[in-house]
Amino acid sequence: MPRKPIVGGNWKCNPKTLEEAQKLIGEWKNQVPLDKRKIDVFACPMMPHLLKVKLPMEKLGISACAQNCSKTGEGAFTGEVSAAQLKDARVQWTLLGHSERRTKYGETDEEVAEKVSQALAAGLKVVLAIGELLDEREASKTDEVNERMLKPVVAKVKEEDWSRIVIAYEPVWAIGTGKVATPEQAEETHAAIRAYMAKAVSEDVAEKVRIQYGGSVTVDNCAELIKKPNIDGFLVGGASLKASFMEIVQKSTPPPVLKKPKWSKITDLNPTTKGFNCMLKCTKAAAQVEGTEGVFEAVCGDDTGMCTVSFRNKDLCDICKEGASLRMQNAAVRMVKGGYMRLVVDKWSAFKPADEPVDFEVKTSNDVSSVEYELVES
Numbered sequence: 001m002p003r004k005p006i007v008g009g010n011w012k013c014n015p016k017t018l019e020e021a022q023k024l025i026g027e028w029k030n031q032v033p034l035d036k037r038k039i040d041v042f043a044c045p046m047m048p049h050l051l052k053v054k055l056p057m058e059k060l061g062i063s064a065c066a067q068n069c070s071k072t073g074e075g076a077f078t079g080e081v082s083a084a085q086l087k088d089a090r091v092q093w094t095l096l097g098h099s100e101r102r103t104k105y106g107e108t109d110e111e112v113a114e115k116v117s118q119a120l121a122a123g124l125k126v127v128l129a130i131g132e133l134l135d136e137r138e139a140s141k142t143d144e145v146n147e148r149m150l151k152p153v154v155a156k157v158k159e160e161d162w163s164r165i166v167i168a169y170e171p172v173w174a175i176g177t178g179k180v181a182t183p184e185q186a187e188e189t190h191a192a193i194r195a196y197m198a199k200a201v202s203e204d205v206a207e208k209v210r211i212q213y214g215g216s217v218t219v220d221n222c223a224e225l226i227k228k229p230n231i232d233g234f235l236v237g238g239a240s241l242k243a244s245f246m247e248i249v250q251k252s253t254p255p256p257v258l259k260k261p262k263w264s265k266i267t268d269l270n271p272t273t274k275g276f277n278c279m280l281k282c283t284k285a286a287a288q289v290e291g292t293e294g295v296f297e298a299v300c301g302d303d304t305g306m307c308t309v310s311f312r313n314k315d316l317c318d319i320c321k322e323g324a325s326l327r328m329q330n331a332a333v334r335m336v337k338g339g340y341m342r343l344v345v346d347k348w349s350a351f352k353p354a355d356e357p358v359d360f361e362v363k364t365s366n367d368v369s370s371v372e373y374e375l376v377e378s
């Protein structure tokens with residue numbers, strides 16, 4: 001099973017006003033809607049904004065994510081927000097272990113692991129950020145640092161709870177610097193993280209855990225990065241404060257899988273046929289049905305039989321001329337008065353000239369539209 005991509009926007013301590021935060025969500029709303037079946041998206045506004053923009057964000061299919069939570073529960077802990085309080089505020093996700101928390105506020109690997117444990121116990125989902133400093137990369141210690149950060153988390157988390165954790169690999173030298181890791185550098189490190197997870201937890205968790213890349217991700221570099229097999233999405237900082245964040249989401253969404261149409265024959269038609277695809281030749285040109293306001297009918301067939309085709313789109317009369325080769329997709333049978341079949345072309349169907357003339361003679365002796373169907377109680 002391929003992993004579902006996940007893209008998050010970490011707004012950090014931005015923007016300055018609630019109005020700006022709301023405006024940004026409004027700008028996202030004007031972009032192409034995201035397809036929740038194919039991609040998970042979250043955003044992390046700072047706490048007072050989070051609770052205000054949560055609902056408008058959720059309406060767009062974007063989950064609310066906190067930027068941090070406490071390693072302790074409720075009580076005399078001034079300045080802290082507990083995991084259970086986040087959950088109670090209907091926040092589903094929290095980011096933990098961001099490098100700015102580790103380097104600027106002195107969070108240790110063990111404290112981050114304790115926070116992960118608290119968050120999971122409260123029923124939250126976690127984005128766990130890890131990543132090396134520039135001098136650690138230069139000393140070839142990238143994998144060692146990532147393992148060091150993961151180890152205390154692995155020790156605290158039950159195997160089944162890894163389904164609620166996303167790992168965000170964010171090399172510190174790439175954060176806010178405009179110096180993005182190359183797709184090869186990121187892929188190599190993601191693969192190493194996965195290999196460590198296989199060894200330290202299980203093959204199954206390693207295969208399923210999603211690993212985001214973060215650090216100077218933009219609209220321009222995300223498409224190349226997402227092509228790599230071990231990169232499952234992004235944690236975006238600066239570029240998530242722009243309307244174009246939604247373009248990053250779009251570019252990270254898997255393209256639609258185009259199914260080959262199944263081609264059928266006129267003899268396959270029955271009163272319940274839907275999604276009918278067929279190559280046809282027109283034997284009687286389209287004309288308006290007398291007594292109707294804009295219903296047109298033509299007769300078309302193949303080498304197995306013919307059927308009356310019905311549509312409301314007048315433009316189709318131009319292609320539906322006697323002898324024309326036609327390609328019909330996603331048509332459906334509708335029964336008309338008296339129990340006769342019509343092949344209906346509507347807004348969900350395609351009815352176009354065939355790329356090449358069809359090479360059959362229409363079997364005019366089998367007019368399936370002249371067969372009377374009776375409603376039989378079963």
Ligand SMILES: O=C(CO)COP(=O)(O)O
Nearest residue numbers: 010175176215216237238
């Ligand atoms: O820290 C980051 C996301 O958590 C990355 O920030 P930038 O995308 O601004 O480099």
